Amino acid sequence: MEKWFSINKIDERTYAISEEKHWEKPNCFLLIGNKKAALIDTGLGIGNIREIVDLITDLDIIVLTTHVHWDHIGGHRYFEDFGVHKLEEIWINGGFPLALDVVKINLEKENSLFPTEFKMDEYTIFQGKPRYTYEDGNVIDLGNRNIRVIHTPGHSPGHCCFYDEEKQYLYTGDLIYRGKLDAYYPSTNAIDFYKSVKKIKDLDVERILPGHFDVSLDSGILNEIYYAFSKLNNEGILSSSHGIFEFNQFKIHI
Numbered sequence: 001m002e003k004w005f006s007i008n009k010i011d012e013r014t015y016a017i018s019e020e021k022h023w024e025k026p027n028c029f030l031l032i033g034n035k036k037a038a039l040i041d042t043g044l045g046i047g048n049i050r051e052i053v054d055l056i057t058d059l060d061i062i063v064l065t066t067h068v069h070w071d072h073i074g075g076h077r078y079f080e081d082f083g084v085h086k087l088e089e090i091w092i093n094g095g096f097p098l099a100l101d102v103v104k105i106n107l108e109k110e111n112s113l114f115p116t117e118f119k120m121d122e123y124t125i126f127q128g129k130p131r132y133t134y135e136d137g138n139v140i141d142l143g144n145r146n147i148r149v150i151h152t153p154g155h156s157p158g159h160c161c162f163y164d165e166e167k168q169y170l171y172t173g174d175l176i177y178r179g180k181l182d183a184y185y186p187s188t189n190a191i192d193f194y195k196s197v198k199k200i201k202d203l204d205v206e207r208i209l210p211g212h213f214d215v216s217l218d219s220g221i222l223n224e225i226y227y228a229f230s231k232l233n234n235e236g237i238l239s240s241s242h243g244i245f246e247f248n249q250f251k252i253h254i
Helices: 049-056 086-092 100-107 190-200 220-234
Strands: 006-011 014-018 027-032 037-040 061-064 082-085 132-134 139-141 146-151 160-164 169-173 180-182 207-210 244-246 251-253
Touching: 006 049, 014 049, 027 049, 027 207, 037 049, 082 086, 086 132, 190 220, 220 251
Parallel strands: 037 061, 061 082, 082 132, 169 207, 180 251
Antiparallel strands: 006 014, 014 027, 027 037, 139 146, 146 160, 160 169, 244 251
16 A cells, blocks of 8 residues: 555655645654664554555564554554553553544545545554553664653643654654644643643754654744743633634644
8 A cells, every 4th residue: 555655755764654645644754773663653554554664674663652542553553562651551552532433533524535445444443552661751772873752741641752862853743743733632731732842842953753744844843832832821721711723834722
């Protein structure tokens, strides 16, 4: 199902694998070290992302999960070695917080060019036991390439960003991207979202690599999103209001 996925080469050891034909345009990222490779998220599970990864590298693969939402864990079934933040271990191991029919409504709620062989009635939410869990500050060594875990709750309790210390790449999942930032679900928290943006805004970042839409963003969007959340917080909106608030490059839904 190679045509379902698109591959963008970020550099010689970093690739974006995207599902551009779906309305959410999820991005996964393959980071190649000297000893093994890490795949950050596995997308919707519509196609076999393992086949795409194997076209790029023959190294052993570990999967790092930004958060346990259906559009980021769909391809975990193709990998044995995957981890999640400890707060979301129960979600991926039998306690996913959304019903399958709700997920399917989201999956097809806007026009998407699904592959002809894809059958919606056969779609399932991945559930499985992670091989390991991680928490804030843990470092994953890929072999001359260290990836630091940064716990950034808000969009979900165990949401994490991953920081490539050598390249100064920041993989931001659903915390930072150019689109509608969601902090309105029952399991989200707008105040925590704001604190997480504040936590990462002063990192030395060369590139933002987000979980949706653009595969790479200028690091300046970090400050833009931080100041937007600061404005809403100062106005008392984060703790008391609901709605969609529009800014230049993004929206905030609380």
